[in-house]
Amino acid sequence: MSVSYSGCEGHGEKVNLAPGFEEPVMQSQQVFRALLEAISHPGCVISLEHGPKVSGLSPAASATALALMDFETSLWCDLTAGTPAFRWLGFHCGSPVTSVTKEACIALVSRPEAMPRLDAFNLGSERQPHTSTTLILEVSRLSAGAGAGFTGPGIEKRGRLDVKGLPHGFWRHRKSLEGLFPMGVDLFLTCNETVAAIPRTTIWDEERCMLL
Numbered sequence: 001m002s003v004s005y006s007g008c009e010g011h012g013e014k015v016n017l018a019p020g021f022e023e024p025v026m027q028s029q030q031v032f033r034a035l036l037e038a039i040s041h042p043g044c045v046i047s048l049e050h051g052p053k054v055s056g057l058s059p060a061a062s063a064t065a066l067a068l069m070d071f072e073t074s075l076w077c078d079l080t081a082g083t084p085a086f087r088w089l090g091f092h093c094g095s096p097v098t099s100v101t102k103e104a105c106i107a108l109v110s111r112p113e114a115m116p117r118l119d120a121f122n123l124g125s126e127r128q129p130h131t132s133t134t135l136i137l138e139v140s141r142l143s144a145g146a147g148a149g150f151t152g153p154g155i156e157k158r159g160r161l162d163v164k165g166l167p168h169g170f171w172r173h174r175k176s177l178e179g180l181f182p183m184g185v186d187l188f189l190t191c192n193e194t195v196a197a198i199p200r201t202t203i204w205d206e207e208r209c210m211l212l
Contacts, residue, residue, distance in 0.1 A: 017084070018054045020066055020092040031067040038197035039186065042152060043159035045144045045196045056085030056110060057138070060190035064136050069093035069106055076104035076121075076133075078111055085110070107135045112166050118173055118185055129182040132200075140165035142191035149205040150198075161196060163189060175204045 021027040027050040038046045051059025052066070056079060069075060075095040079086040089095065089108070098104055101120045109115045115137070124132030147162030148171055177184050177200070184200030 017088050017091050018052050020052055021050055021063075024066075028067050031063045035064060035067060035188065035195065035197070038188070038195055039154075039199050041154045042198055042202045043144060043150060043155065043161040043196055045142055045161075045194050048190075048193055048195050051193055052088075054085050054088050056083055057088075058190050059193045060195045061108065061110075061136055061138050062088075064188055064190060064195060065089060065093055065106075065108060068134065068136075069095045071095065073105040074098050074103055075106050075108065076101050077108040078115065079108070101133070104133045107133050109135060110138045112137045112139065112170070115167065118170075118177060121185055123177070123180060123183040123185060126183060129184070129200075132183065132185050134186050134188070136188045136190060137166070139163050139189050139191050142189055142194055142196055144196070150202050152199075152202040155202070161198075165191075171204055174198075178203060 031048055031050060034046055034048055038044060048060045048063045051063035053059060054062045057065075069089070071094040073095050075089070075093070075097050076099070077086070077089070077097070079089070090097070095106065101107065101116055102122045104121060107121055121133035121135065122131060124130065141162065141164035143162045145160055145162075147160050149158055149160050151158055181200060186200055187198040189196045189198065
């Protein structure tokens with residue numbers, strides 16, 4: 001199934017786009033509840049059903065975008081304008097795109113290896129921490145029970161998460177933001193049909209972070 005989208009980028013051409021959710025209201029609610037479960041239990045890898053198959057995005061990333069984004073959420077992304085994924089986001093989510101990282105409510109990063117530093121995004125403020133950027137990061141591997149250790153609210157004793165596809169020094173930099181709490185950024189890591197959340201409340205193992 002495809003959607004014929006006319007008027008894209010003002011040229012009036014016909015563009016075939018992948019569909020969104022088959023049952024938008026029900027499936028969007030289901031994915032949103034799954035994302036709430038993920039952020040309530042940091043590092044827990046959760047399967048996301050109903051993710052549309054979009055060239056350039058994993059099903060988990062497309063489902064997360066549909067659940068979190070709308071015409072009121074400004075978007076920064078590293079997708080090239082005109083690509084199927086970029087046009088799909090514009091058609092189904094309607095989020096205004098910004099080239100300024102600090103202005104983004106949502107940042108979707110398909111190539112984290114080349115992403116800006118986390119503090120390039122909006123960290124919120126002490127009085128309004130909720131205005132910070134939420135990041136959706138596409139990673140190449142995501143599994144619980146191994147890798148870097150972490151503690152914090154929603155984590156029983158200690159968690160571990162093995163992530164591949166992030167830039168060198170990513171967790172070390174993420175660790176440096178912990179002292180700014182309640183400011184910071186919340187992360188959704190997506191891989192294939194799975195997602196894990198790392199909210200700003202999560203405390204990473206400092207010794208392990210020095211290696212990552």
